Amino acid sequence: MQIQLSDHFTYGRLLRFVLPSILTLFFTTIYSIVDGVFVSNFVGKTAFAAVNFIMPILMVLASFGVMMGSGGSALVAKLLGEQNKIKANQVFSMIVYTMFMFGIIASITISFFMENIVSFLGADGELLTQATRYGRIAVLGGTAFIFQHIFYCFLIVAEKPKLSFIITVTAGITNVLLDIIFIVILKWGISGAAFATVIGQMVGGFVPLVFFLLPNKTSLRLVKPCLDGSALLKTSTNGISELVSNIAMSVVSMLYNYQLIKFAGDTGVAAYGTIMYTSYIFSTFYMGYSFGRAPIVSYHYGADNTDELKNLFKKDLVIVIFAGILLTAISEILAYPIAHIFASYDPNLFEMIHRGIYIYSFAYLLMGINYAGSSFFTALNNGLISAIISFLRTFAFEIIAVLTLPILFRLDGIWASGVVAEIASFAVTVVCIVALRKKYGYY
Template sequence: MNRDYILGKEKISKALMKLSIPATIAMLVNAIYNIVDTMFIGRGVGSLGIAGLTIYLPIQIIILSFGLLIGVGTGSIVSRKLGSKDLESASIASGNLFLTIGLFGIITSILGLIFAENIVKLFGATGEVIPYATNYARAMFPGVLVFPLCVASNNLIRAEGNAKDAMNSMIIGMIANIFLDYLFIYVFKIGISGAGIATSISKGLSFLYVFYYFLKKSSIKIKPKYLKLNKDILKEMLSIGSSAFTVQISMSIVTLILNYSLYRYGGNEAISVYGIVYKLTLFIQMPLSGLIQGMQPLVGFNLGCKNISRIKETIKINLIISTLISAILTALILLTPELVVKLFTTDKVLIKESSKVLKIIIMMYPILGIYMTAVGFYQSIGKGKESLVLSLLRQIIFFIPLSLVLPSTFNLGILGIWIAFPISDFLSSLCSLLFAKWQYKKMFIPYVNKTQAS
């Protein structure tokens, strides 16, 4: 693949598809990772197993968020440095990523194994769900040694324009996860622990492919001299990656609050319902995330080349495609809610309730691409503050207050929690659109004039 030609000269629609399709497939694979565990646990362990899995979800999101914090920030730096032909700086930034993520993985894995039960209790495990959540967490924490590193490294791979290799690493893990889930749950009868062991091993196999890529295929050089913390690079990567980090952390906070609120208004069954519904919403969110990931190296590279017209065209096309994708996928799920829910459980009550909740939660998903594109754009041009503000809108500023106020103040009970989802999606998408228009004259036009004058 000619990286410079694809990022800098090829027709935008073709370049976006070449970068986005593998990234989208990779994100769908990531969704399948989560869904496969839920399917096997739901059918092989039961609803309490799904509840235990849902309790671990915010923990997994926190771990993922750190990988994205470093990965998105470094990916933005690397794509811009490659655009300006500065391979040395790109390699230094990458070295900082590997060192930082490696230390995080080691520390988190050790602490997680020691304090697994205390952690799941902190995140909402109660009563008979505690042993399920604890056993799953203990099986998952060894995988933390490599999971955040895979997440962060895939951002580097995409920053080089090699989205197919990022996709391949995840496909390898997904295929292994499906096979190992069946083996550990149904053949070895290990139960929910088996699902966690299967996922940890699968992440390890994904990491082996990532290691091979940087050893044999990458233009970025990982040498001992680059494995030194650089204050300026760390500051920039943290600033840029903070919005992606905030999105994930806010999801974790939301899930933590939800675990308590759902138990209060609907018991463990409500937690199981959300566990199923959340996994199904990934089928819409992940393709949009893949499209954004395909967009970002295009924007970052052309910012480095000062090619503003390509940036504007990239954003326009991305908005159109993301809206179409989200509308089509939402419509498909709305037409067959019970059919997709049955993948996870045979419990008729759980199927009926999950189907109803699913239709409520994804009501505003057709416009979600507007919000996600705005956040991704500001990340890719290195505007950490703007992307951070937008990242806070959906989960922190809108959803949390709504989910707390609607059930009690308006006496809606658990229905108030469910309708808080579409309301916050609508408000965050609307605000991100207004914010982009307001910021255009303030930020983008002066930048265009400056680059054109130079």
């Protein structure tokens, strides 16, 4: 029996509903990492560092899709909870068409200035050449990359998270197969990795576009939009925390790369890329869970069902605390094999990755509470509080940590920066949850 947003959620029902969302993000992350694995093992360390150097730039572009997807889905789910289906579809359509135009303009602009951007971020020599080549090709999939994040959120609102999972797996398989053809067989090097990524993103971004353009049995379909400035503003403010979070993560990643070039050269940048790949995989549970249950919170908030909000809030706490303990333990256990997968050919890089993962693993203990707390306020259409938590967590606290800790602890200080940022963010999240509990009635 299909689970609906209006249902009462037990632990089992909640986990069944969010599982496709978690798996979707997991496989999205896996096929994003595939380029790194193939490039590292078949092209070389400098090319691998170049891919990692470009990734934060691409994530800045994708972050606008995350903002409009998370913020828009919260608004649309709230409208559906208020039984206003016509308005919900108009707002949904306006968001999609607006971001289509934005994606094209942004991709062309970034491609034109790619070499200047990479040079400004500190790359030179062969790293500059490889990063520019990869970036100019990869950014061609910018619109599809944006759509992937938008439709990921709206397929959940449409009560089709399993379809999102199927599309993502298909896109991932496409990416892997093309990596084998372009990199291993045809020897296209870093350019092959970029083309494989773009084509995979097109599968992930444009297939759901076709689904929503055609007649379907869900509550959402692309219709003739009406320009609604207030709805667009509300969408943006709802999702501003996700925009802040993703852009901040990208900016911070650039700062990490800058610091690592000083302390460990190209090897440090390559090691950081692997540690971040691992972090992306482990954090997909928190992100997938948060995105998956957000429309449920928005729906019941729109329906003024405070009993279900209390139910969801309590289950949030239990699930993310248990997950934090489990993921930290798993990360510690897998530190060695992960380092072996990426760097068995280079003992220095291997050791750097192994130690970095071991230190960073402790961030997972509190990461889930911080993710879920920010997402909960987005779902309640309180973008300001969500943005404050995200901004402090992914930008302010982490920048302070990555600039100061290496002075005392050198490379270990860089790996520990994420842990310190999560601890500080946890304190902020708890304060916000306690301060607003009576306003929303979730506790």
